[in-house]
Amino acid sequence: MSPRALGLLGPWLAVVALAAAIALQVARDRTYPRDSRAIAERALYVRSGTVLQRLALEFDALASDVYWIRALQHYGGERLTRERARNYDLLYPLLDITTSLDPYFTIAYRFGAIFLSEEYPGGPGRPDLAVALLRKGMAAQPEKWQYRHDIGFVHYWHLRDYKAAASWFQGAAAQPNAPNWLEPLAAAMLNAGGDRASARLVWGQMLQSEEEWLRRNAARRLQQLDALDQIDQLQEIVRRFPPPEGERYTWEYLVRRRILRGIPADPTGSAYRLDAASGTVTVASDSALQPMPAEANLRLHAP
DSSP, rough: OOOHHHHHHHHHHHHHHHHHHHHHHHHHHHHHOOOOOHHHHTSSOOOHHHHHHHGGGGGHHHHHHHHHHHHOOOOOOOOHHOOOOOOOOTHHHHHHHHHHHOOOHHHHHHHHHHHHSOOOTSOOOOOOHHHHHHHHHHHHHHHHHOHHHHHHHHHHTOOOOHOOOOOOOOHTTTTOOTTHHHHHHHHHHHHTSSSSHHHHHHHHHHHTOOHHHHHHHHHHHHHHHHEEEHHHHHHHHHHHSSOOTTTOOHHHHHHHHTTSOOOOTTTSSOOEEETTTOOEEOOOTTTTTTTHHHHGGTTOOOO
């Protein structure tokens, strides 16, 4: 084959080789399950997105997809493990490389911010890194209102800074093609602060999002708020009708006295846990609603 023909075929052969390598790696992962942290560490031999851009040449978008998959593997593997303490310290480096290789990878910025800001053990509990990642996306696409909206949401839900949240929502509302519900959302932050009513407003607005994953997340958060309301009601019932002295708290006692019709369950159908010694009502550890938000910050009439 002539040198000219080889030159023309070179880029395509590189694509085919990289695709084959990815397919082989997926097959190996399915056949030989490995620790997600070990997988991520092997993917981080080169930690600089700038250097990787130079190495990947015109295939940087494909390389970005590979690093995004690694980020998902790392996050999912740590979140689901039951064998050891969860460690998410490689999550941000993987997301940083992903978005350096493809600065317009919107899903990586937005999903990544959710992963980073999730409270431990559901995530690393790093809202600061979530904001940093979203700011990076905003620098690449300054007129994209979603990044400002998401930063505002991190300030609202995770940092409890309602004034900053309102400011970011207002900034999002000022961008081209922003939805008309952002302005009322900013006003709600300033007026209501951190009570559950404002939380319902925020998540209710999220149900109108175009992204299905965001709607699913909003529906789950609304269920968590319903659970918090139900826990308040059940806690009051337990307080008013304690068991006889010397006996332990049980749902069966309250059902037997016909105070409750049955053992109460959360919105997903999982029975609430009633601590036998203290009478404290909580969402069960195996409920689909776990991990629950920091309840102290979502009490009714919170300042």
